[in-house]
Amino acid sequence: MDRDNNSSLMLPASIAIIIAVIFALFNYAPVKKAPIVNTAGSTNNTNQRLIIGRANDSVTLDPASTTEMNSFKVTVNIFETLVKYEKNEGRIIPCLAESWNSSEDGLTWVFKLREGIRFHDGTDFNASAVCFNFHRWMDKDNPYHNGKFSYWNTVFGGFPGFVDSVKALSNHSLEIKLNKPYAPFLNALAMPAFGIASPEAIKEHNEDLFKHPVGTGPFLLKSWEHNKSIILERNDKYWNGRAKVKEIEFRVIPGNKDRLEELKQGSIHIADYLSPVDIAEVKYDPNLHLYLRPSFNVGYIAMNNERFPFNKRDVRVAINHAIDKEKLVNDVFDNFAKPAATYIPPSLWGYNNNLKTYEYDPDKSRKLMQEAGFPNGFKTTLWVMDAARDYFPKPLQVAEFVKESLKQVGIYAEIKVFNWDEYLTRIRNGEHEIALIGWTGDYADPDNFLYTMFASENAKPGFAANYSLYKSKEADQLLIQARETTNMVFRRSLYRSLQEIVNYEAPSVPLVHTMPVMASRLSVRGYVPSMTGIESLENVELASE
Template identity: 35%
Template sequence: MKKQERKPMSLLKMTRRSLMAAGTALALTLAAVPGAQAQTPPGVLIVGQIAEPKALDPAAVTAVNDFRILMNVYDGLVRYKDGTLEVEPALAESWEISEDGTEYTFKLREGVKFHDGSDFNAEAVKFNFERMLNEDHPYHDTGPFPLAFFFSAVENVEAIDDLTVKFTLGSPYAPFLSNLAYPTGLIVSPAAVEQYGADFGRNPSGTGPFKFAEWRSNEAVVVEANPDYWDGAPELQAVVFRPITDANTRTAEMLAGGIDLMVEVPPVALSEFQSDAFQVFEQAGPHVWFLILNAKEGPFADKTVRQAANYAINKEALVNEVLEGTADVAAGPTPPAFAWAYNPDLEPYPYDPEKAKAMLADAGAEGAELTFYVTEGGSGMLDPIAMGTAIQADLEAVGFDVKIETYEWNTFLGEVNPGLEGKADMAEMAWMTNDPDTLPFLALRTDAWPDKGGFNSGYYSNPEVDALLEEARVATDQDKRAALYKEMQTIVQDDAPWVFVANWKQNAVTSDRVENFTLQPSFFLLLDDVVKN
């Protein structure tokens, strides 16, 4: 855990007005002196985000872009240990789990207050989860809460006393603690929700290292240091999150000194930051980029043809040439970032076009026509048009006849998520998850077919995989869970319901004035230890 002592806080307190003035000065500098290195204020970190946040209510959003702000404003009962996806105490000092795995009792930290001055206690925790889960809760209408299903196993939340809260689950649910560490489990101020109602997402209040200051639409979200943070006051005076949606513009701003930290650097731009003026960071995370194959109808209903597609695609060339080395070749459905659950014995399908041709001949699928859905870009996608074009060429080289249909991201999801039946044979997809249960449970089980409410858009079905996943999510022993997931991975890799393409290594660039920054495997930004000179 992080050290508990308070960190020294700079005497200089930057006001909202001075932050706005700093932003104006930066803009004038960049406009007046093209290519000049601007000087952002010391103690204030300017972050180039990929988009405007949807809201600052952690229960109401799903995008990593939003989570990168929220993780600095709020805390959960637990959090991910630095550099890992393992949970450790946060607002809860400790917890006990009943023998049957259905009761979690948390002892809470004493003396913690929300940024609005109200008390953090067991009743606040109860309010948070009942707001999400109970339709008759008086503030349920401050949603919607799209990831509330993370806590669907919760039947009751009871405030035993001021500093003790008990969750009762309908059945054992192994990912429960991991889900509590995810942003959906962050704890908001009930008093602020009661004050602002549906506008709480524009007026957030948490217990985190930074307090919300202002949100200027399409310009910036500003947060200021919380000097009373229970885990020690942050080093920075403030953080300014600027939405810069165009990657080339973000790169230009970083090179010119208009921002101090840039996330999701385009692979082709990384070489521009190879100087002493910048620091480039890379970190593997729980990400997998894959191709959904329609296992219900068409050529890919045949397992041999699905395997042939995996042999046909030169994934090494994709990650090294198209993605400029910013990813590793994926071996199966579980990212290696889940070290305890990952099966290290799996080797990726090798690139073997001659074997692919022979397999297609054996299956009588030579010249098979394929409709391939490609997106222009979206959450966790890796240069999808360039990747799709390269994949099309590899598949055609072994005898497939591939037609690409390209869609804007939200339209693409509207085509893919309801299922590929009657529409397409394959589609690009990417997932970033917080637990090894999430992706296979939502996208590989028979009961996760689209007509049953899941994301198994290719209609893959294997009763053995179903049974392993059902058993793993109720197993309270992690070693047993790990063994079940590893067996699942072996079966799924052989069944090849997907083409397993890449595990992204997220990246970021900072200026040389930034110290103590690290990337987390969770893909979130944790900025309370960062220093800006």
């Protein structure tokens, strides 16, 4: 169970020292130490099961139909993409495509695919299979276009969006034509949402593919007991060499303390989404290793700009002035987060560190409320998810803090709690008034944050990732310009200008950037946390303890 909000005001000296050291390195790089392993034990035992404790179950195992991180954490081990990121560097490297080239105008891309790869069901991976997947994603009239396909809509601007055509040039050569340039194109193709599925599995299972994932990756699905456990087993015919462990289990353990306790007892090997207050306990346990994911997220308050009174800028600005982010970081995040001035992390290029942000000023907030026509305030609902996310390790305490802050300026919020699956569905439909939500980047480009959260294209009910339902022609123009130019100096300038526009309009309230805390047993070797929170685990192995 999480600590009471006020308990963080008196931090033990050990935690305070750790926090001080970490914040000295808090330019969003992970704090690591080399794991100490029991060298007497074998690290070559390939018949073991790696068990990961996490707060939430996956929503689906069809990566094309979700934007949800806990789904991707599993599917990235089942499906593979045409290209991928090199670990720790963010550089695009080959995966299912071994090479590629583009035309000078950036509109035509040709990919040479690897030969001899088979899907888990034994069918061939080839250019026709890739085309089949793209047509499923992009064509609303395709008989297998069953699902939201939210990431396609978000990244490529609708159905079909700016992808003009996808066709096989030969059995292992593929051509993709765009109808306008898109600077982060390769980055987008590396996202787990665009993992290539077996066409035969899609045909067989269609809308039930989310329960029957079939890819080319190092693992395949063995079992899924909803809200309890997902077990993957090794693909012994994997084209890039067998995985180090025989099975991976993703076990749902909702409570932070419960996950830590099971880790200490050795019933799980890795615990995700731990509370910062547990750092000292992990650090000084001789059997555990502390990991800090690189901070690549933002947690924020999404105000529904299409609902009264949040369609009034004065009300939105008043709410921005009502939140004391420094106190929030101290009271709820145990000083293990950084107040957010805007919606991209400071480590990301294009960050505007000259923004004149909204200072905590409840008097100014109350004055703005009066000017907006609410001298006596108003009532609203504040939505929150029921379990930890990397940007909100203690979401209910964040909700209580925001509720009390709003109360001080005459806004009386009733907290409503939903399970994660229902929460996503409802806020994508725009049913909320104000909601706590966040975003973890998929790749190191401001487009992934800012286009996702603020493009009008992404404010469509049912598909919304722009949870504020904010719409601005000026913002859209800058977002599109930044997508279509490859001039990095110009792109950086456009994103800095965009942040100024969004800051003035105040569609939401940026709250915090966190550095998610996790831990493992010392027997875990080869595990490297990524900034996106999503890792393929074929190179992780277990030593004997």
